[in-house]
Amino acid sequence: MDKFDVIIVGAGLAGLSAAYVLAKEGIEVVIIERGDYPGAKNVTGGRLYVNPVRQYLPDIWDDAPLERHVTNEMVTMMSPDNSVSMRFRSDKFDQKPYHSYTVLRATFDRWLAAQAEKAGAMLVTKNRVDDVIKEQGKVIGVVTAGEELGADVVVACDGVLSFVAEKAGMIVPGQPRNFAVGLKEVIELPRTTLEDRFGLTGDEGVAQMFMGSLTQGRFGGGFLYTNKASVSLGMVVGIRDLIERKPGVEVHLLLDEFKERPEIVPLIKGGEPVEYSAHVIPEGGLAGLTPLFGDGILVAGDAAGFSLNMGITVRGMEFAIASGVMAARAIIEARAKNDFSASTLSCYQQFLENSFVMKDFRTFQHTPHVLDNSRFYGYYPQFAGKLLEDLYTVDSGPKAKISDTIRKNLSLGESLRMGKDLLGGLKI
Amino acid sequence: MSERRSMKAKLGGNVFKPDRERHINIKPGFEKDARLKAALFVCPAGLYSLNEEDEVVLDIDGCLECGTCRIACGTEVLDWNYPNGEAGVQFRFG
Numbered sequence: 034m035d036k037f038d039v040i041i042v043g044a045g046l047a048g049l050s051a052a053y054v055l056a057k058e059g060i061e062v063v064i065i066e067r068g069d070y071p072g073a074k075n076v077t078g079g080r081l082y083v084n085p086v087r088q089y090l091p092d093i094w095d096d097a098p099l100e101r102h103v104t105n106e107m108v109t110m111m112s113p114d115n116s117v118s119m120r121f122r123s124d125k126f127d128q129k130p131y132h133s134y135t136v137l138r139a140t141f142d143r144w145l146a147a148q149a150e151k152a153g154a155m156l157v158t159k160n161r162v163d164d165v166i167k168e169q170g171k172v173i174g175v176v177t178a179g180e181e182l183g184a185d186v187v188v189a190c191d192g193v194l195s196f197v198a199e200k201a202g203m204i205v206p207g208q209p210r211n212f213a214v215g216l217k218e219v220i221e222l223p224r225t226t227l228e229d230r231f232g233l234t235g236d237e238g239v240a241q242m243f244m245g246s247l248t249q250g251r252f253g254g255g256f257l258y259t260n261k262a263s264v265s266l267g268m269v270v271g272i273r274d275l276i277e278r279k280p281g282v283e284v285h286l287l288l289d290e291f292k293e294r295p296e297i298v299p300l301i302k303g304g305e306p307v308e309y310s311a312h313v314i315p316e317g318g319l320a321g322l323t324p325l326f327g328d329g330i331l332v333a334g335d336a337a338g339f340s341l342n343m344g345i346t347v348r349g350m351e352f353a354i355a356s357g358v359m360a361a362r363a364i365i366e367a368r369a370k371n372d373f374s375a376s377t378l379s380c381y382q383q384f385l386e387n388s389f390v391m392k393d394f395r396t397f398q399h400t401p402h403v404l405d406n407s408r409f410y411g412y413y414p415q416f417a418g419k420l421l422e423d424l425y426t427v428d429s430g431p432k433a434k435i436s437d438t439i440r441k442n443l444s445l446g447e448s449l450r451m452g453k454d455l456l457g458g459l460k461i
Numbered sequence: 462m463s464e465r466r467s468m469k470a471k472l473g474g475n476v477f478k479p480d481r482e483r484h485i486n487i488k489p490g491f492e493k494d495a496r497l498k499a500a501l502f503v504c505p506a507g508l509y510s511l512n513e514e515d516e517v518v519l520d521i522d523g524c525l526e527c528g529t530c531r532i533a534c535g536t537e538v539l540d541w542n543y544p545n546g547e548a549g550v551q552f553r554f555g
């Protein structure tokens with residue numbers, strides 16, 4: 034059996050970041066990826082916040098093929114027949130170093146892989162890892178294309194379903210309540226059309242989140258990100274709600290209906306749809322995290338459950354990068370002791386605990402529970418829409434006092450329930 | 462408003478490479494299992510449907526490999542794997 038220092042399964046952000054750091058240390062690392070190229074199987078919204086990860090992969094960000102830096106943040110609450118939007122633009126977000134960018138993964142992952150290869154990592158694409166080899170309970174390698182490959186440590190960076198962690202006996206297949214499905218279309222628009230349409234100068238970008246009737250009472254929401262010459266438009270919906278909520282609806286029809294809303298139609302008019310993608314997202318928060326280490330194995334990125342639903346945005350990419358780097362650091366430490374047992378590799382957990390990764394997961398541990406409240410996806414957007422509709426309407430008769438309009442829209446029972454949700458909301 | 466594009470047209474914009482075998486199969490005997498009905502709603506590519514015998518059937522062409530049916534229906538009713546290396550969807554944007 035061929036043997037390497039480290040085998041990484043999956044050339045996503047977690048795997049490539051780990052490989053980059055290991056290769057820089059002169060460690061012999063091979064990344065095995067089932068896609069034709071890194072990014073070929075990967076889907077994100079997506080927006081990447083650079084500040085949390087800059088220190089983990091220093092020196093590379095200047096040349097990274099990112100799309101637009103986000104200067105405009107928008108939130109839209111949708112009701113069946115109206116919507117309320119907020120747009121926030123900041124000069125600060127237009128100053129270098131920019132704090133967040135839109136990204137397309139096929140481009141970004143391929144570039145990150147090239148950096149890892151330049152540093153000395155070996156990349157094997159078009160190969161699916163089919164099994165994990167164990168000896169006396171310790172992971173000692175993997176099987177791919179019928180061949181056995183050995184390593185001191187295997188790092189499972191194979192994304193949300195992590196067959197590697199499953200085959201290693203660390204996890205069992207996940208439950209619907211801990212996962213959402215994301216659907217996305219990439220729609221090309223000429224640069225100038227896109228910039229004029231969204232009111233953008235140069236490489237400025239917009240990130241727009243949608244919540245409310247588009248998911249028909251289901252946990253989730255919509256997103257729109259502007260890339261250089263395209264928009265990424267999609268939605269995220271909780272899988273349990275898709276299964277349980279009646280009447281059932283085919284998830285792709287929710288996206289079609291969303292796209293046909295008058296809020297969206299003019300934004301994508303004349304655009305060329307070039308890709309339709311989908312991917313499961315781990316959303317179990319702290320409680321949904323998997324075991325992170327075992328004898329001869331570490332788990333990073335989505336494979337470990339490192340994706341956080343922070344209200345209406347999903348954050349997974351920064352956690353994937355940072356956890357990949359910390360897995361690499363744990364391996365460097367284990368090599369110094371020449372001991373790859375679980376107890377030595379457990380420093381990975383410590384590194385994570387001391388970083389923004391576990392801190393964010395602890396801070397937002399109540400988020401999944403608080404957001405699991407259909408009122409956020411139905412009642413509140415409709416309340417806001419109806420109130421504004423009444424406030425802005427001038428009928429033939431005399432106009433009611435503003436306070437009366439508010440009172441009319443908000444019964445005592447409702448204000449009490451709202452107070453309760455607000456208290457819950459204070460936890461997140 | 463523009464015409465709604467069919468799922469076929471939507472998927473037609475993607476790059477797919479054929480596999481030598483189906484990577485997801487309904488386990489024999491489970492075609493009418495209640496757990497499988499979830500697939501009718503959750504598949505982003507709408508690949509699951511009911512046949513005349515009221516059995517759930519899966520058309521694998523156009524699978525986005527998202528994993529949703531595996532989570533929604535479970536591995537007791539679905540035999541689920543990724544396609545072989547060099548096969549399946551290859552996203553150009555992602």
Ligand SMILES: Cc1cc2nc3c(=O)[nH]c(=O)nc-3n(C[C@H](O)[C@H](O)[C@H](O)COP(=O)(O)OP(=O)(O)OC[C@H]3O[C@@H](n4cnc5c(N)ncnc54)[C@H](O)[C@@H]3O)c2cc1C
Binds near residue numbers: 160313
């Ligand atoms: C619709 C959507 C919107 C999102 N929006 C955002 C956002 O705006 N911001 C954000 O930060 N996060 C977002 N996320 C989450 C983010 O995309 C993920 O957290 C991130 O991609 C995880 O990276 P990863 O490297 O852990 O896994 P992945 O990117 O999934 O990479 C896993 C890799 O492993 C490979 N692989 C899997 N199994 C095998 C095998 N058996 N053999 C060989 N290779 C294998 C895959 O091909 C893939 O390349 C979004 C996700 C979705 C789906």
